[in-house]
Amino acid sequence: MCRHIAYVGPEVALGKLLVEPPHGLYRQSWAPRRQRHGTVNADGFGVGWYAAGDPVPARYRRAGPIWADLSFADLARVVRSTALLAAVRDATLAGADAEAAAAPFAAGRWLFSHNGAVAGWPRSLAGLSRTLAPEDLLALEARNDSALVWALALARLRAGDDPGRALSDTCVEVAAAAPGSRLNLLLTDGATIAATAWGDTLWYRALPGGGTVVASEPADDAPGWREVPDRTLLTASGAEALLTPLKEPSDASVPAPPKEPRT
Helix, strand or coil: CEEEEEEEEEEEEHHHHHCCCCCCHHHHCCCCCCCCCCCCCCCCEEEEECCCCCCCCEEEEECCCHHHCHHHHHHHHHCEEEEEEEEEECCCCCCCCHHHHCCCEEECCEEEEEEEECCCCCHHHHHHHCCCCHHHHHCCCCCCHHHHHHHHHHHHHHCCCCHHHHHHHHHHHHHHHCCCCEEEEEEECCCEEEEEECCCCCEEEECCCCCEEEECCCCCCCCCCEECCCCEEEEEECCEEEEEECCCCCCCCCCCCCCCCCC
16 A cells, blocks of 8 residues: 655645645654555655646655665755655565655656555456556566556547546446556646545645645545545646546456466
C-alpha cells in the first residue's frame, strides 16, 4: 500500500503541501491515520512538479524513506509549482527496481500514481499485458503491478481517451482481471486531476484561492475535506470537482491468463 497526493492551483512551495501539514504526506510515511493495509511507507518516495513555461514535469524519486532524505527537505522548501503529484511507497512485493518503482510514473506531460495492489500479481494481469504493444512492455520503468497499470492507462491516453475515461476504464478492466485488487489511481497533466477510489481511502479539498488537493487522506483537520465514495471517479479542474460512480466489472472481454505449463 502507499499514500499519494495531487494538487493543481495557485503557485505554492512543495513543502507547504507535503511537509508542513501536521498529517501531510511526509508524516504519512510513518504514521498514516487512515491506511487500511500496511503501516509504514518506507520503500521509496517521489514527487513530480511543473515549472512555469514547461509542460513536461520534473521528478525527484528515491528508493529509501522520505524522512531520511535531507536533500528533499531542502528542495521542498524552495521549489514552487502550480501543480504536483507525490507519493510514499509501501511495496506490495520485494523487488530490485529501487527508485524506478517509486511513483510518480511519467510520460510527456502526465504524472501517475497507484495506491493499492493488484491481486494475484503478476499472473492475474498476464492476459491484459498482451493487449499492449511490445515496445510499451519493454519501456516499463519497473517490474511491478503499478508500472503495468500505468502502461495500460497510458495506452488509452495515447489513443485519445480523456483522463477520466482512461483511468476509469483501466481500473474496471484490471479489477475484472484481478478481483480483490485495490486500485486508487491518480493522474495529472498539470492543469487537471483524475483519480479513482477503488478499495482504499481517497479525499479531496477545495483550497482558499482556487486550488484543489486530492489525497489518500486529509493532511490536517481543517474543514472542507470530503471523502470520495468507494467505486468512484473524481475529476477536478481548478476548485471544481466532479464525482462519477464506477460500474462493477464483468468478466466479459477480459483476456484470459496463459495456461499453466505442463510438467
